[in-house]
Amino acid sequence: MNIDPEEQECEVEPLYDFDEIARGIRLLCAPTQVYEIRALGVYRAGTVSGYFDADSRKAMVDGCADVSGEAEGVYVTLNPVIPSLLARAVNRLREFTKHTTGDAEIAERRWLPLDFDPVRPAGISSTDGEHEAALAKARECRKHLLSLGFAKQSLVLADSGNGAHLLCRIELPNDDVARDLVKSCIDAVATKFSDEVVKVDRTTYNAARIWKVPGTLACKGDHTDDRPHRLARLVSVPKKIEPASVDLLRELAQFAPQVALPASRAIWTGTAKSFDLEAWLAAHEVPVSSPKPKDGGRIWVFPVCPWNPQHTNGSAFVMQRADGPIxxxxxxxxxxxxxxxxxxxxxxxxxxVDASAARPAWLATASPAIRKKFEEAIRTQNNN
Ligand SMILES: [Zn+2]
Structure with a gap:
């Protein structure tokens, strides 16, 4: 029987790429930590999940290969989990899992995840055109991050099967401040790069976020000529990975939209045009950046939040509308x-407090000698 080799190639699709899975796991997972593998929508097995320690990477790769093609997608926690979770399913995958990793069960943050997803109806794979558009966006974003000072050694570009993934290596604890910083970085990227064709997912900031395992098959909906199932793969990986500095992340976070506030948090006060906010800021030496135009008015941003010095990602602001309210x-x-x-x-x-405690009213009418003595006393007090 004569089989057209090209036709045969179309019919036979590998369900996984073992070497690519191994490469992906080596890249994504810290060598000494525990990770969860999770396969969603597995035929007759629901959610399949298991935890794997550092000595069981081979079992981890085997597990991913086993479920690839039977699941809608095969994922790994981007960040390592606390080791005690291992007891849920020790170095093996379990079917119909009830417990998966929560945000509080993450040991630390190792990646800033940027997910470029083609805009399309839910539950179907992307077309080649959509897929290419997402990869092009991610490449554009990578260039942008390099221009901001991010090192090539911090950035990994991957094909998620339907769209594109850009990962930036970070080293942050799993706490609220890190979550807010990661969220702001993602918001900054989404604001710049999302459009009608490709959206940057703004919800990927949670610590327990799962990520497509390279070398596994993305199987959303049925495989059709138009919307094929594709293998996820790494596209561009630096030889040596280096984490981006927190300063650099803060710089990126500054580009997050500053006024996308819930209505309850932007309370406009006053209606009079007469309050000169700029003069007030200057008079009280309020440490804000120079004003930028905002919705017809102006906004000043605090490099350091006046209420919590840990908030240094440009999260605090003061603004005045053109018609006066602040x-x-x-x-x-x-x-x-x-x-x-x-x-x-x-x-x-x-x-x-300065004026009343340090400069009492009687001082104005006191003799120069008394005033001098008073000033000296204040100076001594301040120096102690
Ligand atoms: Zn704050």
């Missing part, structure tokens, strides 16, 4: 409830 706040949850009233009280109280 709003202030900080995007961090811990700063909820802080507004213009609180900001004003913070600076005006500080200056009042």
């Amino acid at each position: 709003a202030a706040g900080c995007h961090h949850n811990g700063c909820q409830g802080k507004g213009w009233r609180e900001l004003r009280a913070l600076y005006e109280r500080t200056s009042q």
Whole structure:
């Protein structure tokens, strides 16, 4: 029987690429840590999940290959999990899993995940055109990050099967400050690169985020000529991986939209045009960056949040609309409830305390000698 070799190639699709899975696991997983492998929508097995320690990477790769092609997708936790989770399924995959990794069960953050997803109806694979558009966007984003000072050694580009993945190696603890920083970085990228064709997923900031395993098959919907199932693969991997500095991440985070606040947090105060916010900021030496135009008015950003010095990603702001009203706040949850009233009280109280405690009213009418003595006493007190 004569089989056209080209036709045969179309019919036979590998369900996985073992070497690529091994390469992906080696790249993504810290050598000494525990990770969860999770396969979603496995035929007659639901969610399949298992935990693998450092000595069982081979079992991990085998497990991924086993379920690839039977699951909608095969994933690994991007960040290592706390070792005690291993007891849920020790170095093996279990069917119909009830417990998977939660955000509080992550040991540390090792990757900033950027997911470029072609816009299409849910539950289907992308067309070649959509797939290419997503990869082009991710490449564009990679260039942009390099231009901001990110090193090539920090960035990994991958084909997710339907779209593109760009990962930036980071080293952060698993806490709220790191979560907010990662979220702001993703928001910054999404604001710049999302369009009608490709969207950057803004929800990938959670610590327990799972990520497509390279070398496994992405099987959303049925495999058709138009919308084929594809193997996920690594596209561009530096020889040696180096984490990006926190300063660099903060720089990127500055580009996150500053005013995408829940309505409750942007409380506009006052209606009079007469309050000169710029003069007030100058008079109280409020440490803000120079103003930028915002919705017809102006916004000033705090490099360091006035309510929590740990918030240094440009999350705190004060702004004034062209018609007068002022709003202030900080995007961090811990700063909820802080507004213009609180900001004003913070600076005006500080200056009042100085004026009243350090310079009592009688000083104005006291003799020069007494005044000098008083100033000396204050200086000594401040130096102690
Ligand atoms: Zn804050």
